[in-house]
Amino acid sequence: MKLIKLFSLSIVFVLLNCQKKNDKSSVITENLIKSKTDSSVKPNNNTELKEITLPKSQAFTKDFLEIEDAEINGHQIVLSLAEFDRLYPTKDSLKTDVWECGSPFEWLDENWMIKTYGRKNSQSGTFERFDGKISSVYTHSAEFNSNKHIVLFNSADAAKNNFEIKSHHILLNQNTTIEEFQKLFPQLKKEITDQKNVFRYRISVGKDRDDAFLFYFKDGKLEEFVLWWLLC
Numbered sequence: 001m002k003l004i005k006l007f008s009l010s011i012v013f014v015l016l017n018c019q020k021k022n023d024k025s026s027v028i029t030e031n032l033i034k035s036k037t038d039s040s041v042k043p044n045n046n047t048e049l050k051e052i053t054l055p056k057s058q059a060f061t062k063d064f065l066e067i068e069d070a071e072i073n074g075h076q077i078v079l080s081l082a083e084f085d086r087l088y089p090t091k092d093s094l095k096t097d098v099w100e101c102g103s104p105f106e107w108l109d110e111n112w113m114i115k116t117y118g119r120k121n122s123q124s125g126t127f128e129r130f131d132g133k134i135s136s137v138y139t140h141s142a143e144f145n146s147n148k149h150i151v152l153f154n155s156a157d158a159a160k161n162n163f164e165i166k167s168h169h170i171l172l173n174q175n176t177t178i179e180e181f182q183k184l185f186p187q188l189k190k191e192i193t194d195q196k197n198v199f200r201y202r203i204s205v206g207k208d209r210d211d212a213f214l215f216y217f218k219d220g221k222l223e224e225f226v227l228w229w230l231l232c
Contacts, residue, residue, distance in 0.1 A: 058168040060185050064204040065213060067227070071164040072142070077153045077227065078108060084151040088139045098132045101232035104211070105134070105147040112149050155226040163215075163225045172215070176222040181215065198223070 067077040075087055106113060106120075106127070114120075117127040126132075135146045142156035156163075163172040170184055181201065182188075191200040197219050202212040210230040216223050 055169040057170050057184060059183065060165060060168050060170060061187055063187065064206050064209065065165065067205050069165060069167060070213065071166065072153050072156060073140075073162050074164065079151045081146060081149060081151055084137075084144065084146075088137075088144075091137055091139045093138045094135060096133050096135045099134045099231070100132065102126065102132075103134050103145070103147065103231070104152065104229045105150070108152065109147060109150050113147070116149075153227055155224060158222040158224055161225075163213075172222055172225070174222060178217045178220050178222075181217070181222065202228075 070077055079087070113127055113130065117129040120126060121128050135148065136154070137144045137146065137151070140156075141160040143154040145152050145154050158172070158174040158176070161173070164170065168184075172181070172184075178190075178199065182190075185201065185203065188201045188203055191202065193200050193216070195218075199217045201215045201217075204210070204212045205227075212228055214226040214228050216225070
């Protein structure tokens with residue numbers, strides 16, 4: 001009799017344990033499903049949420065800004081003709097003029113100019129076989145110039161274009177105020193123009209160079225930026 005009672009108790013104990021395991025598994029499974037479907041589940045308090053911060057602009061205190069260090073809309077100031085066509089497939093207009101005072105392509109693209117038109121005349125300082133014709137391309141509220149080999153930025157409306165100096169995290173456009181500009185370029189002097197409420201700043205493209213980037217502000221906001229060359 002004792003053996004029968006012990007055997008019966010053992011069976012009951014095993015059944016109870018199985019029931020507890022099944023109940024526990026059901027609770028775990030239910031919680032897993034709930035955690036996947038319940039959008040109100042809060043993240044663990046120990047989880048760190050990192051903020052994404054953009055680099056702060058740094059003041060540009062150099063006396064000149066080389067064209068290699070500046071960009072227009074994230075692209076270099078000087079582009080190959082193929083790269084320019086890829087970036088700006090649609091042109092608003094195109095014209096070709098004779099630049100009688102020469103062009104910056106004579107030194108920016110000197111090797112190709114020599115290869116194509118021969119060496120400069122030692123007396124005139126010009127490429128005798130070059131007709132002096134330069135193409136001007138207008139697109140995206142900006143002007144670019146080309147000698148049929150490379151394309152050079154000329155000027156742009158700040159309302160639709162950005163001027164960037166990535167080394168200093170500087171980005172200029174129509175939202176840039178004259179006060180902000182002065183903080184970014186503390187060494188530049190404000191110049192008066194012949195237009196009412198229009199002021200200009202210039203920064204040379206090289207040491208002891210007259211060629212410069214020009215920034216025009218109207219009514220306190222950046223309106224236009226230009227790459228200007230002293231040719232005549």
